Amino acid sequence: MKRFTNESMIEIIDYLKEYLKDKENRFICEFEVLNPDYSFDAYSGEKFNIAGVEYIYRSYNSWNSLAQILFCKPLTPKFISDELVKLSFMKLNINNTFHNSTIEQNEKYGVNSIFDNINKNEEASFLNYYLNALKNVDISSKKRVLNLGINNGDEFEVIKQISKDYKQTKFVGVDFCESAINIAKKNLPESNFSFFIEDINNLDKLNLGRFDLIISIGTLQSTTINFKTFFMSLVQDYLEDKGAIILGFPNCRWIDTQMIYGAKAPNYSYSELSILFNDVIFCKKYLQQKKYRVTITGKDYIFLTATSIKKELV
Template sequence: MKLFSSDAMVDIFSWAQESLKHSDKITFEVLNPDIRQGWYAGEKITLDGITYLYRSYKALSDLGELLFCRMLTPKPLSEHTVAITYEKLDLSDSFHHAVLSEEKYGTDSSFARVHKNEEPAFLSAYLRALKSVRVGERLRILNLGINTGEEFDLIRRILPHDQYMNLSLVGIDHSHSAISVAREQFKEGNATFYVHDINDLVSLSLGRFDLIITIGTLQSSTLEFKPLFMSLVQEYLTKEGSLILGFPNCRWMDGEMIYGAKAPNYPYSEMSILIKDIYYCKKYLQQKKFRVTVTGKEYLFLTATKIQ
């Protein structure tokens, strides 16, 4: 087993990349990160005459993610070292590769296995956005691309029951099976769900809303991004209404949420389109006198509230 003691991270990275060309699983030996707390990656420590460069478990986990691997549970090898094992992800095991259809995101799809609220990076950013717009005060809430209702479920969990029951929730999605699940899970009487084409909201006569939420939906290839976004602000938002727009900056594959969205014609994550769309929305909303923030990492949340 290869020992990396005082080797630079670039050497470990290069070795791992080359080794993964020939194997689905690699193991190497490094300094046990639990030896010290509060040390930064690359700081030197000498133990029993051997000089090591310190790296935290977070740094080692990040390296695995960049290599499209999952990091297995480290195993102690000696008083000062552990074995780190990376296992290649099955990149074909992803809903992103599914053929576009009404049930690509249905209950029998790979997407149905994804539970975003259980991923801390998503949960933290979404919670921040909900608190920023004072969700409990937004009596009418619209969610486009609601799927089985996970984004409404978090609202239900964080609000007192009486306050939650004062809300009127409307969710829209094109998946019949997902909406069937949502209707089953939200029987309190304050939520309405539609199986409908988001391009044709006008036929539903929805009225206006105090909060509009759409996460991972507006950039769908089946939607006209800019016209739909502008119509939401102009025709469906109340005068003092707020928005939460979630832009995916990740891929879901083989049980993992991997940072960085795949861009067309690039073999790696390239963020130009994502940044352009967020900037367009931010600039448009600021011109309409909204206060706009952008937070998050794997999902970037644009939150807009009216300037009083």
């Protein structure tokens, strides 16, 4: 079994990439390293001499990040001694993703699809920043909330858990996937929740009126939507004068059960963020012109949160 002692991270990455490249999916790669619990005060890169052997210290965070970079899932470490642990990386099947689904387009995100197995609310790096965004817009004060691309209602479920009195708020969700909307209706049967099956390009058909909060996570970047034009019309036609917006831009991919950091762009074999940043900055500048305070947060999902400052400017 390979043991890494004082090799640089460059050497480790090169070694593991070469070792894994021809291995089958779900292959488990095992190797020994200095126990990340060997020191609670060390930074990654610090060196320790143990029984005449030099080791470079790295934290579990560092090793878990490496697993993602290699498209692997880190498995439970096994202790060899006080000084050493065995790490195991399972190679993911990069083709096992809803992004490659051949299901009919309007059910690509529906019941029995790969996407249906995903629960973003159980991913801390999504939930933490979504909760911060909801706090930022003072969700308990909102009376009409619109979510575009609501799918099975998970994002409303979070609001239901944290809002002081969610029953006083009218929630409207729109999605083009019928089976997902049916699940949302089942999960959120209260009379203040309404769900519509519709392509959001045809939003005007629904005559929904205006809202004091609009949420859309991972939807507006669809290739079927003219993003900038649609976003501007959304603000102009559906947002109350002093309303708020939460937009979530995916900066990850779901591969073989794992949320892997980094947006995938066409014609690139690696994560490339130009399109994501272009869309985020466009929205920020447009909303600032409309007198909104805009914050950008997040990691695997980039959250743009906008709140009106028109009162402050009066």
